[in-house]
Amino acid sequence: MTPLIVAALWMTPPPAADPAPPSSDEVMARAGPEDWRPLDPDNTLYMELDVGRIVMELAPHFAPATVENIKTLVRAGYFDGTTINRVQENYVVQWGDAAGEKPLGMARETIPPEFVRERRGDDFAVIDQRDTYAPTVGVSRGFKAAQDGRVQWLTHCYASLGVGRGEAADSGNGSELYVVIGHAPRHLDRNITLAGRVIEGMEHLSTLPRGTETLGFYAEAEESVPIRSVRLAAGVPVEERSKIEIMRTDTPLFRAWVEARAHRARDGWFLTNAGAIDLCNIPVPTRQAADAE
Amino acid sequence: MTPLIVAALWMTPPPAADPAPPSSDEVMARAGPEDWRPLDPDNTLYMELDVGRIVMELAPHFAPATVENIKTLVRAGYFDGTTINRVQENYVVQWGDAAGEKPLGMARETIPPEFVRERRGDDFAVIDQRDTYAPTVGVSRGFKAAQDGRVQWLTHCYASLGVGRGEAADSGNGSELYVVIGHAPRHLDRNITLAGRVIEGMEHLSTLPRGTETLGFYAEAEESVPIRSVRLAAGVPVEERSKIEIMRTDTPLFRAWVEARAHRARDGWFLTNAGAIDLCNIPVPTRQAADAE
Numbered sequence: 001m002t003p004l005i006v007a008a009l010w011m012t013p014p015p016a017a018d019p020a021p022p023s024s025d026e027v028m029a030r031a032g033p034e035d036w037r038p039l040d041p042d043n044t045l046y047m048e049l050d051v052g053r054i055v056m057e058l059a060p061h062f063a064p065a066t067v068e069n070i071k072t073l074v075r076a077g078y079f080d081g082t083t084i085n086r087v088q089e090n091y092v093v094q095w096g097d098a099a100g101e102k103p104l105g106m107a108r109e110t111i112p113p114e115f116v117r118e119r120r121g122d123d124f125a126v127i128d129q130r131d132t133y134a135p136t137v138g139v140s141r142g143f144k145a146a147q148d149g150r151v152q153w154l155t156h157c158y159a160s161l162g163v164g165r166g167e168a169a170d171s172g173n174g175s176e177l178y179v180v181i182g183h184a185p186r187h188l189d190r191n192i193t194l195a196g197r198v199i200e201g202m203e204h205l206s207t208l209p210r211g212t213e214t215l216g217f218y219a220e221a222e223e224s225v226p227i228r229s230v231r232l233a234a235g236v237p238v239e240e241r242s243k244i245e246i247m248r249t250d251t252p253l254f255r256a257w258v259e260a261r262a263h264r265a266r267d268g269w270f271l272t273n274a275g276a277i278d279l280c281n282i283p284v285p286t287r288q289a290a291d292a293e
Numbered sequence: 294m295t296p297l298i299v300a301a302l303w304m305t306p307p308p309a310a311d312p313a314p315p316s317s318d319e320v321m322a323r324a325g326p327e328d329w330r331p332l333d334p335d336n337t338l339y340m341e342l343d344v345g346r347i348v349m350e351l352a353p354h355f356a357p358a359t360v361e362n363i364k365t366l367v368r369a370g371y372f373d374g375t376t377i378n379r380v381q382e383n384y385v386v387q388w389g390d391a392a393g394e395k396p397l398g399m400a401r402e403t404i405p406p407e408f409v410r411e412r413r414g415d416d417f418a419v420i421d422q423r424d425t426y427a428p429t430v431g432v433s434r435g436f437k438a439a440q441d442g443r444v445q446w447l448t449h450c451y452a453s454l455g456v457g458r459g460e461a462a463d464s465g466n467g468s469e470l471y472v473v474i475g476h477a478p479r480h481l482d483r484n485i486t487l488a489g490r491v492i493e494g495m496e497h498l499s500t501l502p503r504g505t506e507t508l509g510f511y512a513e514a515e516e517s518v519p520i521r522s523v524r525l526a527a528g529v530p531v532e533e534r535s536k537i538e539i540m541r542t543d544t545p546l547f548r549a550w551v552e553a554r555a556h557r558a559r560d561g562w563f564l565t566n567a568g569a570i571d572l573c574n575i576p577v578p579t580r581q582a583a584d585a586e
Contacts, residue, residue, distance in 0.1 A: 089495060089496050089499065090451050090452075090495065090499070115564075115565075129425055130423060130424070130425045131423070131425060132422055132423050132424060132425070132569050132570070132571045132572075133567050133569050133571070157476065158383050158475060158476045159383075167561075167562060169564060182451060182475075182476075183450065183451045183475075183476050183477055183571075183573050183574060184476055184571070184574075185574065186567065186571060186574065187554075187555075187557050187563070187567045187570065187574065189565075189567070190564075190565040191557075191562075191563050191564050191565050202382060202383065203382050203502075203503040206382065206383070206499070206500075206503075207499075207500050207501065207502060207503065208500065209496075209500060210496040210499075210500065261480075262480075264480050264484075268460075269460060269484075270480070270484050271408075271462060271483075271484050272408075272482075272483040272484050274426050274479065274480045274482070276425050276426050277425070277480065278425045278426070278476075278477070278479060279425075280476050281476060281477075281478065281479065281480065
């Protein structure tokens with residue numbers, strides 16, 4: 001700051017010194033009611049395990065047909081009584097009908113891939129950070145995403161919710177779902193449909209015993225983790241819903257948040273600012289709605 | 294390939310067509326004995342938990358004084374009977390003397406920070422991939438690393454082993470250690486000393502229950518996970534040592550491996566090649582020495 005003080009000696013009136021750029025704590029403290037949004041109960045899933053609830057937000061703005069199919073399956077109770085049958089270290093947790101024989105009911109068997117969508121600007125905020133995998137990265141309604149000159153896609157980050165598929169590109173119908181539990185497997189981007197992300201309860205998935213078969217499948221059916229139910233939040237009585245709010249990502253506050261997270265030395269303890277932040281390292285804060293009172 | 298075939302029509306003799314670039318399976322199949330190395334027992338730690346062994350490789354080429362101090366602590370049995378007392382979701386597992394009162398014996402209390410080392414070329418192989426955090430990335434004796442024009446540093450990837458410190462830069466002496474269990478927290482690079490990485494047994498750490506206190510510390514002492522012992526491999530009878538070999542990273546084979554991993558469509562299932570790979574997504578393969586027979 002010394003140069004500013006020296007300058008003040010001969011300037012009248014002295015210019016207002018630039019305030020110190022804010023730390024992430026300071027940015028968070030500035031967040032007003034307009035910086036938060038509730039989860040949409042029509043696009044929120046609750047997966048109930050014996051150990052607790054996992055809250056997932058769906059992404060119909062990137063995978064409309066797939067999300068619709070998942071909701072059809074969920075409304076029919078398709079996942080109730082199925083299991084988590086694959087847990088691969090530093091990769092994914094996967095669930096559904098392990099035998100692949102449960103009838104899909106009204107849901108579709110195949111869905112044209114929704115790996116990418118046409119590029120649009122109305123809900124994609126560019127984040128000015130270098131990325132290994134994509135020319136440009138950004139955030140879209142809370143979801144990490146990327147784009148090239150033609151298309152946009154959701155990115156595989158920790159907690160991303162994806163749609164298992166076989167060899168055929170259209171074979172992912174939502175009856176087998178996975179969540180990323182390790183370092184972002186970005187090589188999966190544009191190879192498989194992402195349909196959402198986990199908002200709360202990741203620890204119920206990330207701590208599960210790893211499967212010992214190829215790809216982390218459990219060797220014995222008894223190892224599989226029972227799923228009590230998967231419900232759409234809109235189908236759950238209001239008083240039983242999780243009261244979560246998400247920081248909006250299309251705001252000046254969120255931009256300041258990203259900038260502060262790239263300069264952690266403002267927070268203390270850190271001695272060196274990275275001056276940059278990997279897309280998948282940017283936290284999208286959540287809070288309990290009660291915290292707003 | 295069409296242009297090559299057309300060219301062959303008027304050229305005599307026809308040029309040998311470039312063979313298809315290899316898949317990662319094909320690269321692995323080509324690995325000969327010279328592409329593997331054993332772990333150095335003088336720089337390998339075994340942490341024994343009730344659930345099994347965690348094998349860690351130390352990095353004296355980046356953190357010589359810190360590694361020496363850790364080995365002094367280990368030889369004195371410092372960690373035996375201490376606990377894992379912090380498990381923070383998508384971040385780190387940490388262990389040591391939770392109360393911070395156990396005498397360090399012959400080990401040093403403070404160590405000048407080894408966050409970076411001077412730049413050298415003899416053991417740093419550049420990996421030609423774009424990175425969010427560093428101008429250049431590479432690999433050094435199996436360790437992921439980065440450099441600028443002046444210095445080199447180990448990078449925080451999944452399974453990296455780091456040295457907890459307080460506010461003071463020199464306060465990390467090795468009596469509190471941590472391992473990354475989530476998406477690479479690269480903002481820690483150059484802020485804290487990295488001293489090694491986990492080679493085997495990550496699942497024993499990544500599946501531990503998450504702590505509910507701030508930063509993932511366990512709320513109650515009873516939640517802490519007992520450490521039976523930490524030993525240097527050299528101090529363990531040969532027949533009780535883990536027989537692990539690591540793929541060398543200074544070879545043409547490893548370069549081909551990285552290239553193949555950036556083009557996963559060669560492996561089948563994948564439809565789109567990323568054409569790039571994030572430093573922390575590059576696997577450094579290991580095998581049981583028995584596999585070599």
